[in-house]
Amino acid sequence: MSDEILYKNISELRNMLDKEIISSVELTQEFLNRSKKINPEINSVISHTEEYAMKSAREADMAIKDQKTKFLTGIPVMIKDNISTKNIETTAASKILNGYIPPYDATVIKNLLNDKAIICGKTNLDEFAMGSSTENSSFGAVKNPLDLSKVPGGSSGGSAASVAAGQCVFALGSDTGGSIRQPASFCGVIGMKPTYGLVSRFGLIAFGSSLDQIGPLSRSVEDCANILNSISSFDQKDLTSLRRPFNNFGEKIGESIEGLKIGIPKEYLVEGIESGVRIAYENSLKELEKSGAILEEISLPLSEYALAVYYIIAPAEASSNLSRYDGIKYGKSTDIAKNSIEHTLRSRGEGFGNEVKRRILLGTYVLSAGYYDAYYLKAQKVRTLIREEFQKAFNKFDAIITPTTPNVAFNLDEKINSPYQMYLNDVCTIPVNIAGLPAISIPNGIDNNLPTGLHIIGPRMGDQTVIQIAHHYEKISQWKIKPKI
Amino acid sequence: MAEIKKENIKHIARLSYLHLSEKELELMQNDLNDILDKFQKLSTIDTENTLPTGHPSDVFSEMREDKESESLSKDEVLQNAPNKNESFIIVKPVLD
Numbered sequence: 001m002s003d004e005i006l007y008k009n010i011s012e013l014r015n016m017l018d019k020e021i022i023s024s025v026e027l028t029q030e031f032l033n034r035s036k037k038i039n040p041e042i043n044s045v046i047s048h049t050e051e052y053a054m055k056s057a058r059e060a061d062m063a064i065k066d067q068k069t070k071f072l073t074g075i076p077v078m079i080k081d082n083i084s085t086k087n088i089e090t091t092a093a094s095k096i097l098n099g100y101i102p103p104y105d106a107t108v109i110k111n112l113l114n115d116k117a118i119i120c121g122k123t124n125l126d127e128f129a130m131g132s133s134t135e136n137s138s139f140g141a142v143k144n145p146l147d148l149s150k151v152p153g154g155s156s157g158g159s160a161a162s163v164a165a166g167q168c169v170f171a172l173g174s175d176t177g178g179s180i181r182q183p184a185s186f187c188g189v190i191g192m193k194p195t196y197g198l199v200s201r202f203g204l205i206a207f208g209s210s211l212d213q214i215g216p217l218s219r220s221v222e223d224c225a226n227i228l229n230s231i232s233s234f235d236q237k238d239l240t241s242l243r244r245p246f247n248n249f250g251e252k253i254g255e256s257i258e259g260l261k262i263g264i265p266k267e268y269l270v271e272g273i274e275s276g277v278r279i280a281y282e283n284s285l286k287e288l289e290k291s292g293a294i295l296e297e298i299s300l301p302l303s304e305y306a307l308a309v310y311y312i313i314a315p316a317e318a319s320s321n322l323s324r325y326d327g328i329k330y331g332k333s334t335d336i337a338k339n340s341i342e343h344t345l346r347s348r349g350e351g352f353g354n355e356v357k358r359r360i361l362l363g364t365y366v367l368s369a370g371y372y373d374a375y376y377l378k379a380q381k382v383r384t385l386i387r388e389e390f391q392k393a394f395n396k397f398d399a400i401i402t403p404t405t406p407n408v409a410f411n412l413d414e415k416i417n418s419p420y421q422m423y424l425n426d427v428c429t430i431p432v433n434i435a436g437l438p439a440i441s442i443p444n445g446i447d448n449n450l451p452t453g454l455h456i457i458g459p460r461m462g463d464q465t466v467i468q469i470a471h472h473y474e475k476i477s478q479w480k481i482k483p484k485i
Numbered sequence: 486m487a488e489i490k491k492e493n494i495k496h497i498a499r500l501s502y503l504h505l506s507e508k509e510l511e512l513m514q515n516d517l518n519d520i521l522d523k524f525q526k527l528s529t530i531d532t533e534n535t536l537p538t539g540h541p542s543d544v545f546s547e548m549r550e551d552k553e554s555e556s557l558s559k560d561e562v563l564q565n566a567p568n569k570n571e572s573f574i575i576v577k578p579v580l581d
Contacts, residue, residue, distance in 0.1 A: 099565070100565055101564065101565060103557050103561035103562070103564060103565075104557065104561075196540070196541050196542055197542040209540070210539060210540035210541065236547075236549055240540055240542045242542065302530075305526065305527060305530060308523065308524040308526065308527050309527070311520065311524065312524060312527075319501060323502070326502075327567065328566070328567075328568075328574060328576055329565065329566055329574065330565030330566060330567075331565070331567070332567075333567035333568060337577055338577070338578075338581070339577050339578050339579065339580075339581050340576050340577045340578065340579045341502075342504075342577070343576070343577045344502050345502050345503065345504040346504045348501075348502055348503050348504065349503055349504030349505060350504075352503070354509075354512070357503055357505070357509070357513065358513060358516055358517070360501045360503060361494065361497050361498060361501060361503070361513055361517060362517055362520065362521075364497045364500050364501045365489070365493075365497050365517065365521075368497065368500065374528070375521075375524070375527075377537055378527050378528070378532060379527065380537030380538055380539065381532035381535040381536070381537050381538075382527055382530055382532060382535075383537070383538040384532075384535050384536055384537060384538040385530065385532070385535060387538060387541060419516055419519075419520060420519060420520055420523060423520075434541070435541055436540075436541025436542060460541075
């Protein structure tokens with residue numbers, strides 16, 4: 001069998017499965033063989049779940065025979081390893097969760113299994129999803145399959161790389177400040193963070209609860225919409241879960257974008273943006289204008305402060321969320337401790353990596369007596385102003401478009417020792433999480449043989465419009481780069 | 486805002502239940518000062534009459550019906566504990 005099948009999108013494979021040109025068992029085996037073969041090179045997958053996958057594939061084939069299929073039935077998927085999977089080790093790429101086997105499935109996993117998708121493995125990530133390069137993993141760094149000397153982006157770098165490298169058809173990631181969209185951009189795939197609340201966070205290992213959202217990484221916009229149809233649901237187990245306002249994320253696919261008003265925020269063409277990224281962005285805007293969209297420059301001056309707001313709020317929430325890791329209930333337990341307090345101090349000291357420690361300390365500091373008002377409360381207030389600024393913009397515009405990142409994938413080891421330089425990667429994606437908005441990244445050009453990303457942001461609940469514009473852009477552009485592995 | 490001193494980092498590390506080596510303390514002190522310095526610009530924004538945002542969803546917590554439902558079994562709760570017996574998780578002495 002040629003390796004072409006490894007790069008098909010779900011719609012194409014759905015057709016082949018339903019016509020019984022290929023079975024889910026054969027398809028799953030193809031992907032697992034490919035994945036296990038190349039994984040030592042790129043390290044995108046922490047664990048393969050072969051036995052479980054093959055059993056699920058046999059069940060999917062029976063459902064296909066009985067013509068009881070859903071869009072994802074029999075399709076191989078990989079899951080970011082901070083999403084809980086029942087009886088399958090879930091590590092968040094941290095030593096502190098060493099050996100942890102969740103006794104329950106995350107709600108998104110239940111939804112995927114309900115549609116008989118085939119879970120083939122758990123993907124590598126920055127420890128607890130804290131990072132922008134997938135180098136902060138206790139399982140080692142992930143390499144970009146398009147150029148092995150580059151990072152894949154992060155924190156869902158393993159998920160993005162596995163889709164780009166033909167290890168699975170689609171993957172789930174999580175996005176707290178750009179962790180789906182930035183790696184999607186670096187690896188030349190599609191990644192979307194839906195409106196906050198549309199996808200249940202139950203079973204997602206918490207990082208910044210008011211910012212975290214699970215979403216898909218895929219090869220086509222239509223696939224992205226269909227994956228969201230499967231994973232999005234109202235969930236009583238997530239207190240911020242929304243009742244779904246629409247049934248079909250892809251409802252506007254195919255509708256003309258003529259007359260849609262698109263805001264072009266000048267603040268997002270930040271200083272230091274790579275010229276290739278800027279050129280790809282400007283060309284994409286011209287294409288959209290030719291299709292009848294109405295483009296207008298806008299100003300979002302508060303976006304400049306989003307990075308500071310984020311790196312106060314996210315660590316504050318993280319320091320609270322990560323207080324549950326005490327080496328007592330699960331995970332790593334130190335061997336050297338005389339009493340309970342020392343046991344917790346040492347288990348955490350040994351179990352967490354540097355970036356996680358940095359953020360726990362930062363979060364504890366901004367929440368501590370004397371600094372709470374100046375940092376945490378101040379950041380929450382500026383967060384309100386940033387939300388209001390977006391709301392005002394969306395009274396006039398249907399969408400806002402920016403580059404996904406100011407640069408293409410950078411070299412491994414280039415930024416790992418300068419935390420603030422690393423944080424600057426997410427300057428275009430972070431404001432979206434601050435305001436809880438939906439946004440997608442879609443390949444829109446090539447710079448230095450690496451993909452660039454177009455970042456389409458919608459108003460809250462504007463997910464369908466975001467998908468409509470992305471789908472239109474995908475149709476008129478088509479940027480694809482083959483992996484170098 | 487005043488610079489974070491080594492003593493401050495030690496205090497925060499203790500509040501965070503993190504045991505840090507001397508080398509780590511130094512690294513974290515430098516990094517935190519560097520990062521927080523970049524955030525000073527927030528103080529230039531007028532937030533006098535602004536309320537804080539806790540999360541971006543408009544949804545309010547809904548109360549569920551007070552009915553019993555299935556939860557994890559004792560074995561499932563205990564399965565991941567590194568130190569346990571049949572019914573309990575074993576911890577180190579709380580009092581020396």
